[in-house]
Amino acid sequence: MEITCATAPTPGTGDGDDYALTGNTWALVLDGATANGLPTGCSHTVAWYVRQLAGHLGTLLATTTVPLPEVLRAGIADLAAAHGQTCDMACPDSPSSTxxxxxxxxxxxxxxxxxxxxxxxxxxxxxVLVVIDTRTHHLPGYTPADLSKLRNSDSGFWVASARPEAADRAVTRTLPRAEVAAVAVLTDGASRLADHYGWSWEQLMHTLLEKGPAEVIRLTREQEAIKAPERGKPHDDATAIVIRLTS
Structure with a gap:
């Protein structure tokens, strides 16, 4: 395989809360939830959670062959235990990540x-096949209080946080390798051209392959400078991994 990655934080910020990790046979991206100002019940930051979860998942992907939902369930459970006795794991606003x-x-x-x-x-x-979790697109409200009530519930949406059963709500798909030419793994900051700016998924995928992830992020920043998305932040951390498969 050939794996290409690009990542860029929100302009004017520090390192951002995206994280990318790859191995010889796998790739993953995480996008930490921006702090909403509500109490988290936790002594740790979103950045800490994202990097710790990436480490747990990467270790499991590198050393096991269990199905991906089991990898995610174990990673969330292991990290919840790592919080120790200082954090309220029942708080709905505990640090979280896609x-x-x-x-x-x-x-x-x-x-x-x-x-x-x-x-x-x-x-x-x-x-071009799209594997996407659209539950955040159809919520009854998007204020911090709304999201707090809807996070990690079947009436709202699910993220990786303190509840291992979130892994059972993930969207999954398995394809024969012989059918697949390439895979792109994205945070929503890198899919904005299709999510918000009128591109087709086909156009986005072909641009990722022909011009690379860094160029897609640059084009996204151009669009953000012209017009902010109708929903969500004016700018966002953006990460894209492209995997080209060989026979």
Whole structure:
């Protein structure tokens, strides 16, 4: 495989809360939830949570072959235990993250998406498949109080935080490796051209392959400078991993 990655924080900020990690046969991206000003019940930051979860998931992906939902369940559970006795794991606003992961075996391409970090797949027939969790697109409200009530509930949306059962609500798909030419694993900051600016998923996938992840992020920043998205932040951290498969 050939793996290419680009990441950029929100302009004018520090390192951001996205995180990308790859191995020889897998890739994952995480997008930490921006602090909303409500009490988190936790002594740790979103950045701490994202990096710790990436480490747990990366270790499991590198050392096990269990299905991706089991990897995510174990990672969330392990990290919840790592909080120690100082944090309230029942708080709905505990630090959290989206997760998108792809694993390529000799026979299969396994995909998992939890919350709004999509995965695109280019098949050898030229089709672009989208693996996406749209639950955050249809919420009854988007204020911090609304999101607090709806987070990690079947009437709202699910993210990786303190509840391992979130892994069971992830969107998953498995494809024969022989059908897949390339996979793109994105945070929602890198999918904005399709989510908010009128591009098709096909156009986004082909631009990622032909011009690279860094150029897609640059084009996204251009659009953000012209007009802010109708929903969400004016700018966002952006991360994209492109995996080209060989026979």
């Amino acid at each position: 997760v998108a992961a792809a694993r390529i075996t000799s026979d299969l391409v396994e995909l998992l998406v939890l919350c709004d970090s999509p995965i695109l797949v280019l098949t050898h027939t030229g089709d």
